[in-house]
Amino acid sequence: MSRKTKDELLHDHNHDGVDRRGFLKCMAWAGTGAFCVIKGGVLNSYSLSRLSEMNPADAKGELSFVQISDSHMGFNKPANPDVAATLQAAVAKINALSTPPEFLLHTGDISHLSKPEEFDTVDQILKSATAKDVFFVPGEHDVLNDDGKQYLDRYGKGAQGNGWYSFEKKGVHFIGLVNVMNLKAGGLGTLGQNQLEWLEKDVKHLKSSTPIVVFAHIPLWAVYPEWGWGTEDSAQAISYLKKFGSVTVLNGHIHQTMQKVEGNVTFHTATSTAFPQPKPGEAPSPGPMKVPAEQLRSLLGITDVNFVRGQHALGIIDANLG
């Protein structure tokens, strides 16, 4: 997605009723995950389900990786009785990329019920990905019953606190944050003081020209607080990133794609590899959307999504890929 395209979208996107303030830039059920290319320090994100239409030149940059999210391994209800198959389909799409990604990011809810066998199944399926490195952050479903001990044992080696960490790849600084622990009654996702202090120190020494990619499970912006789709103290975290020219925030949790630009920060959410969730406020609750079996994969972005959601929202993804 070029900057020019973003601007066009802001002006062109006024039918949904949710984006009049220019905050929500695009919403679509497109993509099992997102193929991300960093070019000139700016991250561009493409839906995995539409890559066949992508200009191959756009796929090349300094660094590319894939974000997948919300595998919910163990979920077996009508909304998707076979979440292993849809995750496998996502991996097949990743392996078919003409520009192989350097690594995968998984933005949480790896498992549905934090059961060891659920994590085992995901690990097994991801082993078949050509990209060998997978970086995780936990979702609330990954830290049930044990305050995240099992998650930390499996995925948190070398991480701080409840599993937050940072790493560098080709000059890009990646920061994995944890906002699913110690949630308070009535509240949203929480980063907590310790993590915020760590974040402030972590980025302090970096040059302002360093591209920053932050990834966490629950959105770090107020997507829809009524359903808990936001993080209490995200504004403070974002304030530490003000000096940087290029900041991208990648989240999961809401099982649909949304994007928003605020100053130097671009926010993205990814679809789930397991089941779709309704648009904010368009259902009594954020529970899984039950759709006819023949539609499920299109809602997960494994096949073309054009038929399923409004033409308008999907047209945006088409435009991005043009």
Place this chain on the structure above:
Amino acid sequence: MRRSVRIANTAVIALIFFGGGAVKQSSFAARAQQKTASAAEVKIDNFSFGPAAITVPVGTTVTWTNRDDIPHTVVSTDKVFKSKVLDTDEKFSYTFDKPGEYPYFCSIHPKMTGKVVVTN
């Protein structure tokens, strides 16, 4: 007829034997009565507790049932009780022995809140 009289007599003797027969009998009755009124149900549907607030007498066992496709928990805000994660159709029960207000929430989806008020 004779047989039933004999059983009644045995019962009386037993009560006398244990002492304070009449008193004991009424406390048994009270307890039995309380038992019939001592269970309450809360359903979890559509990411909410229903009813969100209930008032029950001391000694009541409240049972929560998760009827969503998504797991939830029942966790006391004041750390009085805490369920394991409840998958679809799983239940959690807690018996309230002291009067008071017990706010609780789902620790996975903290926007989900409820309250049990326990009266004397």
